[in-house]
Amino acid sequence: xxxxxxLLCLFSASPSFADANFIGIDYxxxxxxISDETANTGxxxxxxxxSIYKQIAxxxxxxxxxxxxxxYNMEFNLENSKAIFVSLQSEDMNGFSLDVSxxxxxxxxxxxxxENAYNGxxxxxxxxxxxxxxxxxxxxxxxxxxxxxxxxxxxxxxxITGISLGFNYHF
Amino acid sequence: xxxxxxxxxxxxxxxxxxxxxVILGCDSDNNAEALAKAVxxxxxxxxxxxxxxxTIIGATxxxxxxxxxxxxxxxxDTNNDQRDVTNELEWxxxxxxxxxxxxxxxxxxxxxxxxQQGKVIITGTTINGIFTKAEMSVSDETIxxxxxxxxxPVTGDINTCIDANIxxxxxxxxxxxxxxxxxxxxxxxxxxxxxxxxxxxxxHTSHAEIENTIVTGxxxxxxxxxxxxxxxxxxxxxxxxxxxxxxxxxxxxxGDRIKVQSxxxxxxxxxxxxxxxxxxxxxxxxxxxxxxxxxxGTTKGSLLALKxxxxxxxxxxGGVQGSATLEVKGDATLDTLMINQGEETITFKAKxxxxxxxxxxxxxxxxxxxxxEFSELSFSDNELITSELVSIGTNTANYKVTxxxxxxxxxxxxxxxxxxxSVVKLIIE
Numbered sequence: 001x002x003x004x005x006x007l008l009c010l011f012s013a014s015p016s017f018a019d020a021n022f023i024g025i026d027y028x029x030x031x032x033x034i035s036d037e038t039a040n041t042g043x044x045x046x047x048x049x050x051s052i053y054k055q056i057a058x059x060x061x062x063x064x065x066x067x068x069x070x071x072y073n074m075e076f077n078l079e080n081s082k083a084i085f086v087s088l089q090s091e092d093m094n095g096f097s098l099d100v101s102x103x104x105x106x107x108x109x110x111x112x113x114x115e116n117a118y119n120g121x122x123x124x125x126x127x128x129x130x131x132x133x134x135x136x137x138x139x140x141x142x143x144x145x146x147x148x149x150x151x152x153x154x155x156x157x158x159x160i161t162g163i164s165l166g167f168n169y170h171f
Numbered sequence: 172x173x174x175x176x177x178x179x180x181x182x183x184x185x186x187x188x189x190x191x192x193v194i195l196g197c198d199s200d201n202n203a204e205a206l207a208k209a210v211x212x213x214x215x216x217x218x219x220x221x222x223x224x225x226t227i228i229g230a231t232x233x234x235x236x237x238x239x240x241x242x243x244x245x246x247x248d249t250n251n252d253q254r255d256v257t258n259e260l261e262w263x264x265x266x267x268x269x270x271x272x273x274x275x276x277x278x279x280x281x282x283x284x285x286x287q288q289g290k291v292i293i294t295g296t297t298i299n300g301i302f303t304k305a306e307m308s309v310s311d312e313t314i315x316x317x318x319x320x321x322x323x324p325v326t327g328d329i330n331t332c333i334d335a336n337i338x339x340x341x342x343x344x345x346x347x348x349x350x351x352x353x354x355x356x357x358x359x360x361x362x363x364x365x366x367x368x369x370x371x372x373x374x375h376t377s378h379a380e381i382e383n384t385i386v387t388g389x390x391x392x393x394x395x396x397x398x399x400x401x402x403x404x405x406x407x408x409x410x411x412x413x414x415x416x417x418x419x420x421x422x423x424x425x426g427d428r429i430k431v432q433s434x435x436x437x438x439x440x441x442x443x444x445x446x447x448x449x450x451x452x453x454x455x456x457x458x459x460x461x462x463x464x465x466x467x468g469t470t471k472g473s474l475l476a477l478k479x480x481x482x483x484x485x486x487x488x489g490g491v492q493g494s495a496t497l498e499v500k501g502d503a504t505l506d507t508l509m510i511n512q513g514e515e516t517i518t519f520k521a522k523x524x525x526x527x528x529x530x531x532x533x534x535x536x537x538x539x540x541x542x543x544e545f546s547e548l549s550f551s552d553n554e555l556i557t558s559e560l561v562s563i564g565t566n567t568a569n570y571k572v573t574x575x576x577x578x579x580x581x582x583x584x585x586x587x588x589x590x591x592x593s594v595v596k597l598i599i600e
Binding site for chain 1 (some may be wrong): 201203204205206207208209210211212213214216217258
């Protein structure tokens with residue numbers, strides 16, 4: 001409940017006449033770091049967002065795993081991740097802009113391996129953040145190329161981050 | 172498109188709201204710690220570094236309430252390599268009401284216990300389930316006796332110049348014996364010995380001949396003596412070391428300060444690797460006007476290049492001498508000696524202290540050098556003040572001059588270095 005209240009307040013304060021909406025799709029190369037080892041899985045990311053006040057937007061993100069990776073003989077599959085962000089966007093400068101996103105993510109990861117190793121599916125929920133760079137495509141003013149970095153989960157044992165490349169389309 | 176623009180904001184906000192409800196409704200449900208352990212275990216399996224046996228060092232020790240004791244765990248892995256696994260183990264205590272242990276093997280005595288001599292079992296378990304136990308005890312029983320013994324080496328003569336450890340097995344009124352104790356024990360050596368012993372029972376030796384030293388350990392009114400024989404027979408050579416490299420030639424500019432260290436090479440049957448002997452070495456510069464070396468204290472071996480020229484630096488211990496040639500470059504014709512900022516008088520209050528720093532200034536462009544440590548200090552009246560050299564081996568070395576009484580007066584202070592002198596009047600108010 002403590003986590004929900006601030007976001008509910010944010011929604012209630014946001015105007016209902018938001019005037020800029022966007023959708024996006026990216027390829028995300030994840031970096032799962034645990035016990036000084038790393039697994040890199042491939043994922044597809046779908047985003048939907050709307051401006052709520054000047055350069056501030058609300059963005060939701062759904063990521064689905066497309067590729068698994070192994071650490072020794074343990075297979076890591078970041079199956080999906082759901083996230084919601086508040087994005088602070090910069091002004092456009094010659095078609096270039098950036099944003100910083102702060103939010104909350106819930107990621108589901110399945111690990112399979114030999115019988116005596118760890119086997120199971122777990123949810124990793126918590127604070128998430130990201131930064132992204134945008135470059136407008138000259139021929140299509142509403143479309144932007146997006147290069148981003150996201151941290152979806154981090155604690156003393158595990159971190160899930162990713163680098164993404166994709167497009168945004170603004171209505 | 173207008174319809175789309177009207178529809179999208181409401182749709183997007185609805186999706187955002189629904190998503191936030193879904194996400195925030197999720198309870199955190201993960202086993203990151205267990206997963207991390209599983210990955211670490213797989214990593215060790217793959218690398219052959221999985222621990223097959225483990226030993227705890229520092230067990231069978233008695234503590235009083237509030238005291239802590241660090242246990243060290245040493246493991247042997249599949250490759251037969253030994254490593255410190257203290258931070259890899261999962262530690263647990265058989266009775267946390269008596270003693271707790273943290274994840275780093277640090278035991279804390281919580282409460283005295285009279286049951287079973289206050290014993291508590293500390294268990295360290297590896298990631299693959301190999302475990303070992305260590306006995307600790309928490310009690311405030313009085314000490315009845317102590318027996319000193321060598322810890323490193325355990326038996327026989329110790330090697331002169333190599334630090335040796337003296338410990339005590341301490342017995343208590345309830346017949347419990349605590350092993351390898353150094354805490355609270357006051358160690359001393361007999362006055363005929365050249366050896367010294369520091370807190371913690373670390374014995375430093377440097378005599379050129381075989382030397383017997385009587386070590387006394389005392390706690391309260393109970394004491395014990397141990398005769399330790401230091402033998403230099405295994406000492407072959409001594410190296411002068413700078414920045415972890417053995418050097419025969421050291422080149423410095425006037426004003427440079429470096430740390431010289433020493434290492435002993437023992438006969439190969441005793442040790443195949445050189446051993447640091449900084450605590451036991453004696454340093455000397457053949458021409459001490461060219462270079463000053465700090466001889467004692469925590470900055471022992473701090474070498475300051477004072478004047479251009481070539482000299483030898485000697486490192487001596489156990490009748491063996493190592494040396495390196497020191498070449499000091501630069502121009503350093505001494506111009507003036509400045510006391511502090513060049514004041515002619517310094518005023519301070521009775522029973523208080525001031526710092527006196529002597530700086531050598533040169534005719535050439537060579538930067539000024541703090542030469543306080545290598546200067547001589549004298550006073551016109553030794554009854555009013557005393558002096559103590561502090562911060563030796565550093566560029567902030569100074570004489571701490573203290574007024575010894577409430578008497579007021581004037582004292583002429585003279586500082587000499589390299590044939591020159593500088594004078595300042597001290598006024599004690």
